[in-house]
Amino acid sequence: MPDRCPSGFDDRLLSGYLDGELTQGDEQRVSVHLQNCPHCKELFDDLERNREATMSTRFTPPPDIQWDELPRSGGSSLLRRLGWWLVIPWLVLVTGYGLWETWRGVHGAFDRILTFGGIAALVLLFLSVLFDRLRDAKTDRYREVKR
Numbered sequence: 555m556p557d558r559c560p561s562g563f564d565d566r567l568l569s570g571y572l573d574g575e576l577t578q579g580d581e582q583r584v585s586v587h588l589q590n591c592p593h594c595k596e597l598f599d600d601l602e603r604n605r606e607a608t609m610s611t612r613f614t615p616p617p618d619i620q621w622d623e624l625p626r627s628g629g630s631s632l633l634r635r636l637g638w639w640l641v642i643p644w645l646v647l648v649t650g651y652g653l654w655e656t657w658r659g660v661h662g663a664f665d666r667i668l669t670f671g672g673i674a675a676l677v678l679l680f681l682s683v684l685f686d687r688l689r690d691a692k693t694d695r696y697r698e699v700k701r
């Protein structure tokens with residue numbers, strides 16, 4: 555691979571193209587050239603990769619404000635995890651009790667279906683939020699390790 559484009563293409567156009575700063579004509583010229591010139595295509599891919607790397611670094615917030623709502627110490631993180639795992643059996647108990655009470659209070663198959671359909675939907679919604687939250691917590695821990 556030669557250092558310079560075999561057809562003498564100006565590689566400043568490539569970064570301009572990446573930034574979307576070119577005129578429509580230039581843009582077209584670059585895009586056509588990229589399709590025909592493996593040298594510039596490779597250069598462009600490199601630029602793009604670098605750009606993405608810089609972007610993701612740039613958008614990482616500074617550590618001080620990064621995980622403000624995350625527990626600061628291992629202890630509070632443990633407590634929080636414990637809290638989440640206590641919530642689940644508590645929720646099951648309360649829901650079970652509530653369902654039982656409702657079941658006894660509601661008579662007739664139609665009323666029961668009506669009532670329990672709604673409750674089941676709410677429970678499912680809540681569970682989906684809960685699972686999302688638990689998954690997020692895992693991701694957060696992963697980020698913490700990475701940091």
Ligand SMILES: [Zn+2]
Pocket residue numbers: 559560561562563587591593594595
């Ligand atoms: Zn070229």
